[in-house]
Amino acid sequence: MKKTLIIPKLIVTVDSNNRLLRNHAVHIEACIIVNITPVDDKLLSEYDGEIINATNLTLIPGFVQTHIHLCQTLFRGLADDLELLDWLQKKIFPFENSHTKDSLRISAQLGINDLLTGGTTTILDMGTLRHQEIIFEELIRSGLRAFAGNCMIDQNELYPEFCSSTNENILKTKEWAETFHNANNGKIKFGFAPRFVLSCSENLLIETKAMMKDFPGSLFHTHSSENKSEVETVRKLTGKENVEYFESIGILDDKTILAHCIHLNNSEIKSLKKNEVRIAHCPSSNLKLGSGIANIPRYLKEGISVSLGADGAPCNNNLSIFNEMRLAALIQKPAHGPTSMDAKTVFRLATIEGAKALHLENEIGSIEIGKKADLVLLNIEKADQPLLVDDELIYSSIVYSASKQNIEKVFIDGELLVENGKSKLYDEDKLIADGKGQLLRIINQN
Numbered sequence: 001m002k003k004t005l006i007i008p009k010l011i012v013t014v015d016s017n018n019r020l021l022r023n024h025a026v027h028i029e030a031c032i033i034v035n036i037t038p039v040d041d042k043l044l045s046e047y048d049g050e051i052i053n054a055t056n057l058t059l060i061p062g063f064v065q066t067h068i069h070l071c072q073t074l075f076r077g078l079a080d081d082l083e084l085l086d087w088l089q090k091k092i093f094p095f096e097n098s099h100t101k102d103s104l105r106i107s108a109q110l111g112i113n114d115l116l117t118g119g120t121t122t123i124l125d126m127g128t129l130r131h132q133e134i135i136f137e138e139l140i141r142s143g144l145r146a147f148a149g150n151c152m153i154d155q156n157e158l159y160p161e162f163c164s165s166t167n168e169n170i171l172k173t174k175e176w177a178e179t180f181h182n183a184n185n186g187k188i189k190f191g192f193a194p195r196f197v198l199s200c201s202e203n204l205l206i207e208t209k210a211m212m213k214d215f216p217g218s219l220f221h222t223h224s225s226e227n228k229s230e231v232e233t234v235r236k237l238t239g240k241e242n243v244e245y246f247e248s249i250g251i252l253d254d255k256t257i258l259a260h261c262i263h264l265n266n267s268e269i270k271s272l273k274k275n276e277v278r279i280a281h282c283p284s285s286n287l288k289l290g291s292g293i294a295n296i297p298r299y300l301k302e303g304i305s306v307s308l309g310a311d312g313a314p315c316n317n318n319l320s321i322f323n324e325m326r327l328a329a330l331i332q333k334p335a336h337g338p339t340s341m342d343a344k345t346v347f348r349l350a351t352i353e354g355a356k357a358l359h360l361e362n363e364i365g366s367i368e369i370g371k372k373a374d375l376v377l378l379n380i381e382k383a384d385q386p387l388l389v390d391d392e393l394i395y396s397s398i399v400y401s402a403s404k405q406n407i408e409k410v411f412i413d414g415e416l417l418v419e420n421g422k423s424k425l426y427d428e429d430k431l432i433a434d435g436k437g438q439l440l441r442i443i444n445q446n
Helices: 041-046 070-075 085-099 101-117 132-142 166-180 200-212 228-239 242-248 268-277 283-288 296-301 321-330 343-349 352-357 389-402 429-446
Strands: 003-012 020-021 024-027 032-038 049-063 063-068 120-126 147-151 187-196 217-226 257-262 278-281 304-309 375-378 405-412 415-419
Touching: 003 389, 041 257, 049 304, 049 389, 049 405, 063 101, 063 257, 063 278, 063 304, 063 321, 063 352, 070 085, 070 101, 070 132, 070 296, 070 429, 085 228, 101 120, 101 132, 101 405, 101 415, 101 429, 120 187, 120 217, 120 343, 120 352, 120 405, 132 147, 132 166, 132 187, 166 187, 166 200, 200 217, 217 242, 217 268, 228 242, 242 257, 242 268, 268 296, 283 321, 296 304, 304 321, 304 352, 321 343, 321 389, 343 352, 343 389
Parallel strands: 003 049, 063 120, 120 147, 147 187, 187 217, 217 257, 257 278, 278 304
Antiparallel strands: 003 020, 003 024, 024 032, 049 375, 375 405, 405 415
């Protein structure tokens, strides 16, 4: 059994007491944190496993992102300065429709590399319409912890070619769920992913929710109330607001994760609270697409689960959780005051609250005995960081000053996947070359 001892300068536990531990070591056996103890000479002399001496680094839990589109990473920079529905119609739907297995594979690899080297160790991913097995294969190969599923579309006025029948959506989704739910020793789980109301018939939404009973531990993942034009169109089609419509067809519960939730009325907010729905907040995407700013302080005050996600690379344009944390804090302050969305609160949204949203809080999201060893070592001893960081300032340093460039090592299940900020799995030069080749084919096709 592999044994590892990590000795950092500081451990940011993110436990229920937000303990910060100095002069402590984290003991890992196989994939589990088995102990957290003070460091002394006896421990160092008697330990019979690998010792990682990281006394200049800060140890934090791996980040959790609850709304990602790996299938879109290849299209980074190709869909800028557009409103949501135009962004989908003119760029994203045509591009996704052009994916082959090869282009989808390199898109997933580019995205996973971006996420891992940025300290994200768990994601909820929404795939594309076809070839979902490719994304699962790459997730398994990478070691990333993930919920994932094909995006389901059985009606599409924006781009009719990017669509399948209701029956085909259901059959393919069930096939992929049967194959990949709980794959890779449970690290991979299925996230059923109807795209959004405008691209899903009522039957598809209801049948998808019903299918979840055959896959315990799975999640229901869709978009909601992201854009005013979208909300108005949903209202014309259904006579209801987005969340009101979801509740009327019985798909809201604690296994439902809704991305965005910017434009909600009071009744919808009460519905989310009553049904224990989770919100995936994507501030970079919401700003770049001009969609608006979700009232996250209100949702948190109501006790609604909120976590963070970078969304897709074409509406961000990167997958860094550091960008999402910083923006999640800053964009609320003009309306709610400078003390709102403090750094500690936001850091928890990116770690333990993300784990709770996915019902994984007993496995990941904090550094505690018995949890999986999904861990990140940060170097915040740099000239562009705060020079004097006491315990109370550590969250500020990470949320407001740190970036992907501060990542030194990333572990999932105790396995070192990123070292010196570089992936141990991917050759970035090859990713770039392969990506360019596939991207040129898609651009020429469109």
